[in-house]
Amino acid sequence: MEKFVSVKGVACPIPNANVDTDVIMPKQFLKGIDRSGLAQGLFHNLRFDERGNARKDFILNKPATQDSRFLVVGPNFGCGSSREHAVWGMLQYGIRAIIGTSFAGIFADNAANNGLLLVTLSASEIAALFDAIGPTGCEILVDLEAQVINAGDLSIAFSVDADRRTALLDGLDRIGGTLRHADSIRSFEAEYLKASPWLCDRIDA
Amino acid sequence: MAGPLTLYDKIIDRHRIMSLGAGVQGREERLLLYVDRTVLNEYTSPQAFSGLREAGRKVWRPQAALGVVDHVNSTAANRTDVVEDKGAQGQMDYFARNGRDFGIEMFDVQDPRQGIEHVVLPELGWVLPGMVIAAGDSHTTTYGAFGAVGFGIGTSDVEHLLATQTLPYTCLKRMRARFEGPLPVGVTAKDLIMTLIRKIGADGAAGHALEFAGEAIDALEVEGRMTICNMAVECGARVALMAADEKVFAYIAGRPRSPSSAMLAEAQKTWADMRTDKGAVFDREIVIQAAQVAPMVSWGTSPDQAGAIDDVVPDPKAVAADKRAGVVRALEYMDLAPGTPLSDIRIDRAFIGSCTNARLSDLRDAARILRGRRVAPGVRAMISPGSSSVRREAEAEGLDRVFVEAGFEWRRSGCSMCLAMNDDVLAPGERCASSTNRNFEGRQGTGGRTHLMSPAMVAAAAVTGRLTDVRTLKLLKA
Numbered sequence: 001m002e003k004f005v006s007v008k009g010v011a012c013p014i015p016n017a018n019v020d021t022d023v024i025m026p027k028q029f030l031k032g033i034d035r036s037g038l039a040q041g042l043f044h045n046l047r048f049d050e051r052g053n054a055r056k057d058f059i060l061n062k063p064a065t066q067d068s069r070f071l072v073v074g075p076n077f078g079c080g081s082s083r084e085h086a087v088w089g090m091l092q093y094g095i096r097a098i099i100g101t102s103f104a105g106i107f108a109d110n111a112a113n114n115g116l117l118l119v120t121l122s123a124s125e126i127a128a129l130f131d132a133i134g135p136t137g138c139e140i141l142v143d144l145e146a147q148v149i150n151a152g153d154l155s156i157a158f159s160v161d162a163d164r165r166t167a168l169l170d171g172l173d174r175i176g177g178t179l180r181h182a183d184s185i186r187s188f189e190a191e192y193l194k195a196s197p198w199l200c201d202r203i204d205a
Numbered sequence: 206m207a208g209p210l211t212l213y214d215k216i217i218d219r220h221r222i223m224s225l226g227a228g229v230q231g232r233e234e235r236l237l238l239y240v241d242r243t244v245l246n247e248y249t250s251p252q253a254f255s256g257l258r259e260a261g262r263k264v265w266r267p268q269a270a271l272g273v274v275d276h277v278n279s280t281a282a283n284r285t286d287v288v289e290d291k292g293a294q295g296q297m298d299y300f301a302r303n304g305r306d307f308g309i310e311m312f313d314v315q316d317p318r319q320g321i322e323h324v325v326l327p328e329l330g331w332v333l334p335g336m337v338i339a340a341g342d343s344h345t346t347t348y349g350a351f352g353a354v355g356f357g358i359g360t361s362d363v364e365h366l367l368a369t370q371t372l373p374y375t376c377l378k379r380m381r382a383r384f385e386g387p388l389p390v391g392v393t394a395k396d397l398i399m400t401l402i403r404k405i406g407a408d409g410a411a412g413h414a415l416e417f418a419g420e421a422i423d424a425l426e427v428e429g430r431m432t433i434c435n436m437a438v439e440c441g442a443r444v445a446l447m448a449a450d451e452k453v454f455a456y457i458a459g460r461p462r463s464p465s466s467a468m469l470a471e472a473q474k475t476w477a478d479m480r481t482d483k484g485a486v487f488d489r490e491i492v493i494q495a496a497q498v499a500p501m502v503s504w505g506t507s508p509d510q511a512g513a514i515d516d517v518v519p520d521p522k523a524v525a526a527d528k529r530a531g532v533v534r535a536l537e538y539m540d541l542a543p544g545t546p547l548s549d550i551r552i553d554r555a556f557i558g559s560c561t562n563a564r565l566s567d568l569r570d571a572a573r574i575l576r577g578r579r580v581a582p583g584v585r586a587m588i589s590p591g592s593s594s595v596r597r598e599a600e601a602e603g604l605d606r607v608f609v610e611a612g613f614e615w616r617r618s619g620c621s622m623c624l625a626m627n628d629d630v631l632a633p634g635e636r637c638a639s640s641t642n643r644n645f646e647g648r649q650g651t652g653g654r655t656h657l658m659s660p661a662m663v664a665a666a667a668v669t670g671r672l673t674d675v676r677t678l679k680l681l682k683a
Binding site: 105179 | 219220222223225226235237239241248249251252255260262265266268269277290292293295296299333335336341342343357358359360361362364365368369370371373375407408411412439441443462463464465468469471472475507509527528530531534624625626633643645646647648651652
């Protein structure tokens with residue numbers, strides 16, 4: 001995963017509540033066995049009409065925001081389906097962080113596992129950020145090391161869970177990290193299954 | 206742990222391998238969580254297996270995983286192992302290969318045990334009280350009906366789980382919803398959960414493990430409880446839970462993969478304590494009087510945009526300011542005018558299926574309404590049973606004849622038009638009465654319009670051609 005230290009770029013406003021992962025990554029982009037080709041899928045039905053032409057009225061198709069690095073979003077962003085394709089598509093499109101008041105649980109885990117930074121702000125802070133970037137978006141700076149967002153004169157401090165921040169800053173191998181505890185897992189498992197033998201009945205050959 | 210505990214705390218505590226410190230912004234514990242079992246599907250698992258291959262890793266406990274093809278497969282009566290869609294074919298082929306290479310049992314579309322993953326696992330007897338089950342599908346919350354912690358995860362976490370049998374886990378806050386009093390006649394589990402979602406919103410239980418309790422829940426059969434836990438994710442709950450009772454124990458006994466009766470007797474001693482202690486504290490509690498619940502239908506593009514069937518389409522000017530823009534957008538997408546009675550909304554399609562509402566009891570509910578009736582002219586209606594086993598059981602009872610005589614297509618099992626990853630799709634502008642779980646924009650097909658409701662309500666809409674209060678239809682004899 002790509003490290004995130006401090007990134008400058010255009011922030012695009014998408015203030016709708018409950019933007020779901022079906023809308024972020026529609027079904028026709030879920031048929032792969034790898035992670036490729038998902039930039040085209042991002043918000044596809046909002047970005048393109050039935051003939052594949054760009055819808056000029058959609059925010060990410062406007063000249064000022066088509067190279068956005070950040071989304072500033074409404075509450076409960078990423079709700080619905082668990083499809084990690086939504087997060088892969090964000091990163092492939094070039095989105096590095098999403099800033100909002102709340103994110104759906106599975107989406108937030110998927111983002112953390114792929115190095116997509118999610119920043120959670122209060123309702124008043126997000127309102128100030130929407131004001132600062134305006135309806136058409138503008139350039140901002142997101143500094144993970146200092147945990148601060150700068151948008152013009154506006155400066156907002158944020159905090160991110162220490163584990164996730166370290167992973168984003170250093171790009172950790174999560175499975176390798178857990179497997180360092182393999183002996184603990186093994187001994188827990190042996191004791192646990194011995195105490196609950198019905199969990200193995202008709203499962204273990 | 207001291208003091209009275211919630212069911213959620215008890216189950217998590219039994220699966221704690223080690224603490225990983227404090228969680229997000231210092232709140233709640235992070236821990237390494239042992240996961241009992243998982244179920245895999247063909248569309249969220251391929252990249253996880255590729256990741257294992259690239260790193261040269263094995264699956265930690267292959268017998269704790271089971272795979273079933275459900276999302277992309279055809280539901281045509283004469284389906285084969287081959288589909289026209291190259292992507293879907295590639296996913297099914299890779300899925301089978303992953304099962305072979307990693308030693309995991311996989312059910313393909315021709316397997317008599319094939320079906321929607323969250324229907325298949327319980328009917329096999331694979332879900333037991335006190336378990337933790339994580340899987341690459343958001344509706345894994347279904348297993349809460351058995352007193353098991355079930356939650357959805359993304360593909361990276363599927364890979365982590367396969368490789369380690371664990372997940373790094375942040376404990377959730379605890380919430381309880383009580384449905385007091387008996388369930389009124391003509392009201393189903395679907396109506397209870399849709400009422401809760403409308404009341405608390407699409408993020409009303411975000412960050413919480415949501416336990417259901419109360420007389421109306423106790424009175425439900427296990428299948429109805431699965432409907433409620435399944436849809437709990439639509440109000441943001443990451444985990445849904447209900448205390449396992451005698452109905453659950455009876456449901457589990459004698460299934461193909463459930464423990465032997467001697468083992469079950471042993472297990473039940475442990476399961477008896479798998480309930481929330483008196484005096485345990487929840488971060489949030491909601492009470493709903495079941496007597497006030499009516500048959501529900503959704504009118505918008507988020508599951509909380511719903512009302513009782515005798516309501517009208519809301520006027521955006523009359524809703525709270527923070528909800529207004531969402532309502533305006535939803536009504537535009539759904540092509541609905543404020544003030545329209547919900548029972549005046551005409552439909553083009555009717556669909557009974559999905560992990561929410563396609564079990565045998567759901568099919569019986571629909572058949573009761575359809576017996577002696579015909580689907581309204583101009584409406585295309587289809588049923589995709591929750592599993593191949595449900596399909597056989599329904600046929601043994603003659604339900605298939607009721608459906609076919611009424612004009613429904615009697616299809617094979619799969620996720621089908623709940624999310625339309627196969628060729629069961631709404632055309633742009635088509636309006637569908639649907640027993641599924643999500644009415645998102647484009648969910649059942651680009652430009653398609655979904656109205657969520659119970660299977661009996663779908664049957665009622667199918668025969669009248671418009672959204673209809675099922676309580677107004679008399680039962681007919683065939």
